Amino acid sequence: MAVFTPVTLDDLTQWIPPFSLGKALAIRGISSGIENSNFFIDTERGEYVLTVFENLSFEQLPFYLELMRHLARRGVLVPAPVANQQDQIINPLHGKPAAIVTKLEGDCQMAPAPVHCAAVGAMLAKMHLAAQDFPIRQPNLRGLPWWRETTPVVLPYLPPDGQQLLRDEMAFQEAFAASETYRQLPNGPVHADLFRNNVMFNGDQLSGFFDFYFAGCDTWLFDLAVTVNDWCIDLSTGQLDIARVRAMLDAYHGVRPFNAAEEAAWQPMLRAGALRFWLSRLYDFYLPRAAEMLTPHDPGHFERILRQRVAHPAPNLY
Ligand SMILES: Nc1ncnc2c1ncn2[C@@H]1O[C@H](COP(=O)(O)OP(=O)(O)O)[C@@H](O)[C@H]1O
């Protein structure tokens, strides 16, 4: 729905020469973004995506864009940032940071089958391995410290049974995060928001992961739990669909085998993945940002998922 900062073909024509993409031929705004102003641009060298960042600063952006550059160079399917002749990938446009990245072909797969889940699982494992030596470190900014801050802010808006669930789950997650099992979980840069709307498919062929702006360093299992909680469920109930879960986990394991600590941590981590998005959706629902123009996502969806994950044992990781 949003292009917050308009960019005309004239603006682009003046801005684009240092990128060696030839002349700008056309620009059209992408309506579906919610955070940034995104455009498809046609150049003499092909089609790209231009993003003008509305909230992230020049100081914050290198983690995300350099991570994408690092992953693309290692063959992980992600948009590759295009550098200018000075090798800069973040440049000011209308006073805001902006970047050009390669365009992923295809569309999002909003009704995934096991074949799609397998492709996502294998690419996610490949991404975790490829990001291991990424030199910039930033914690997951939506991790446990943020849950601690946010819980007391949203608690007053919840009915008694919701308050009880949130308090109990926070206590459970605090204990889990302090456990020896947790310490043994491999970690590194993760996407942390790999929902169906952040992956592109060209037919049944995965063409790439995008929207890295919640990425940070966290356990690899947390990333997988977030992904399973969106890709492998019945959206109306939050119940896991075992065929899709198996397809994703087996494909991931085939590229990056799980360890025993991860098996022990799997159910708590599925709960953590649900809690993280319950909290952010509660926050956005009850405390919307000024000038927020969007209908907030339903927090009840992740409350249902959390209750499901608490009540039912997780399928084996491997
Ligand atoms: N590299 C890309 N290749 C193809 N399409 C893209 C790319 N990046 C973004 N898009 C399109 O733009 C839309 C909005 O992008 P998104 O990153 O979700 O924006 P925002 O961060 O503003 O929410 C996506 O749904 C997708 O259709």
Ligand SMILES: N[C@@H](CCOP(=O)(O)O)C(=O)O
């Ligand atoms: N995936 C999150 C919201 C993050 O927004 P995105 O559209 O940029 O991925 C949710 O569903 O709560």
